[in-house]
Amino acid sequence: MSNTLPPLIITSMNERLYAEYGHRLFSTWDRRYELIVYHEDYSDSAGDRPPYIPDWAGHIHTPTVTPELYRWTDAHRDRPTTCYKDDAVRFSHKVWAMWHGVINYVGWTEAYSGVIWMDADTTIKAMPTPDVLVQYLDKADITLFDRWNWPETGVIWFSTRQNTINAWNSTYTNTGVEFVNRLREYYETDRIYQLKEQHDAYVTGHILKTEFKGRWRSLSTHPATQNNHPQAQSPTATWWDHCKGPRKIQGRSPENTV
Numbered sequence: 685m686s687n688t689l690p691p692l693i694i695t696s697m698n699e700r701l702y703a704e705y706g707h708r709l710f711s712t713w714d715r716r717y718e719l720i721v722y723h724e725d726y727s728d729s730a731g732d733r734p735p736y737i738p739d740w741a742g743h744i745h746t747p748t749v750t751p752e753l754y755r756w757t758d759a760h761r762d763r764p765t766t767c768y769k770d771d772a773v774r775f776s777h778k779v780w781a782m783w784h785g786v787i788n789y790v791g792w793t794e795a796y797s798g799v800i801w802m803d804a805d806t807t808i809k810a811m812p813t814p815d816v817l818v819q820y821l822d823k824a825d826i827t828l829f830d831r832w833n834w835p836e837t838g839v840i841w842f843s844t845r846q847n848t849i850n851a852w853n854s855t856y857t858n859t860g861v862e863f864v865n866r867l868r869e870y871y872e873t874d875r876i877y878q879l880k881e882q883h884d885a886y887v888t889g890h891i892l893k894t895e896f897k898g899r900w901r902s903l904s905t906h907p908a909t910q911n912n913h914p915q916a917q918s919p920t921a922t923w924w925d926h927c928k929g930p931r932k933i934q935g936r937s938p939e940n941t942v
Contacts, residue, residue, distance in 0.1 A: 689797040690814040691821075691841075694785035696722035696746070696778055697804040702736045705805045705932045710738050712808035721804075722746050722781035746781055753780040756872060772882035776871055778803075779884055782840075783864040790844045790860050798822060799860065803838040805932050807925045820919065823901045825859035826892070829914040830902035834881075834889040836914055838926035859899050866891055916940040 697706040713719065720742035725734045727745055737743045747754055757773050765771040782801050789799050797818045811817065821827050821841035829836040842860030849857050867887065869875070876882045879890055892900050904914040915926050916939035925940045 688815055689795065689818070690716075690718065691798045691800050691818055692718050692720065692785075692789050692792075692796045693800045693802050694720045694722065694781070694789075695802050695804045695806075696781040698723055699725045699734065699736055701804060705927065705935065707736070708807045708927075708935050709802075709804050710741070713738075713741075714808055714811040715740060716814060717811065718742070720744060720785065722777075722785070724777070744781075744784070746777065746784075749784055750780045752872070753777065768883055769881040769886070770883075772871065772876055775882075775884040779867055779871055779887075783868045786842050786860045786864045790842055790858050793844045793846065796844055798844050799842045801837070801840040801842070802924075803926060803928070805927045806838060807927055807935055809922060809924055811923050817923070821903070823903070824899065826863060826896070826900035827903050828888075828900070829904045829918065830889075831904060831912065831914050834885045835892065835902075836904075836926070836928075837885045837888050838915060838928055839920075839924075840888075859896070863891065863896060863900075866895065913937060913939040 695709065719740075721737050722744050723734055723737065724746050725736075726732055727748070733739065733743055753776060757776055760773050763772070768774065785801070786799055789796060798821065800821070812820075822843055825843045825845055825847075827841040828839065842863075844858070846856040846858055849855050867884075870887055870891065876887055879887060881887075903918060903920075906914060906917050913926075913928075915921065915924075916937050921940045921942045925937050927935055927937055931937045
């Protein structure tokens with residue numbers, strides 16, 4: 685596979701989140717990059733596009749393609765929560781959208797070099813050419829910014845590389861597919877409730893560090909103890925700004941000074 689191929693970028697939001705912050709992702713988007721938006725509004729089973737998603741972006745209706753997500757959220761909606769750390773339902777929509785995007789598009793090895801998950805609370809600044817971005821991200825089958833407590837999951841790279849595991853019968857595997865299948869499994873089997881925290885970043889870090897050792901790589905350049913917002917302290921700070929948490933309101937991260 686050649687890294688001269690462009691990446692595919694996927695995200696998720698609904699109409700409420702679009703109004704709160706998702707509109708900034710669209711208004712600042714670099715059209716050299718292909719974007720697919722997972723959403724739960726209206727119904728696009730017949731090709732209907734929600735009015736807030738621009739016509740240049742792809743759109744996938746999560747209730748149509750992942751109905752099991754909504755069965756799971758309905759079954760867990762009444763679980764008590766104290767904050768985002770134990771609010772599994774809130775972050776489960778991201779997990780299922782990421783799962784569907786990775787398993788469906790990493791097989792497009794002649795079209796994309798990789799699939800990039802990007803949170804919808806991201807503001808685009810000055811993206812590099814697609815080949816430069818791919819060269820930066822493609823340090824392993826899965827890359828993301830790690831930090832002292834759990835990884836930063838606002839941007840995750842999944843390579844389309846297919847690794848031969850049995851040359852005799854031409855069996856291939858993809859690390860990204862294995863990972864998102866395992867991530868979804870943690871939710872579907874309620875294994876997440878055996879962990880200290882239940883949000884997607886904590887669960888992602890646990891799985892990568894216990895079951896995928898040597899198959900992923902951190903893009904963080906600062907010591908772990910300093911990594912409160914590692915993306916804002918990296919070369920990608922000039923490319924985009926992940927306005928996570930309270931930064932959503934302002935649409936910028938004070939840590940991102942470039």
